[in-house]
Amino acid sequence: MSQIIRRLGVAPRYRGSTNGATCPDLFELADGNFAVIGTDATDSLESQLPEDAARADYERIVVITRETLIKAKADIPDA
Template structure:
């Protein structure tokens, strides 16, 4: 039985081939400064952001540019049908740098 079968058998989710208990996904913190502190937001638009999730992964809020770049933006970069390519400002990433773990 493969990893997927084992995860399903025990009611576990799977990320990158690793089984984990199913828990509701939740954003627990922000990496870097808030969009208002960076000047990356207005009262009428969204705000680029990088969020830490309760499972140790990260989520990115940005403008969807998947259609503009296509499914293969670089020779060795592919965007699957269940993925999106998003654009964030340079200030968003630079602000988050200090909060990105080394490992």
């Protein structure tokens, strides 16, 4: 498994999470992939996936807030 090398965007406390109960987050990994902390929405969203989308048994559909992604946008590499 790869290592987390940096957070993308700002820490959850700067997005209003004062108690840690809702803290979606994005991280860049040493292997170039990304890790996401979010709400597991697999059960409610899987049936809505487009025909050309699928997930493996070990994958989950995770939701993060719009604000989390917008705050991370400047840190996401273009290539």
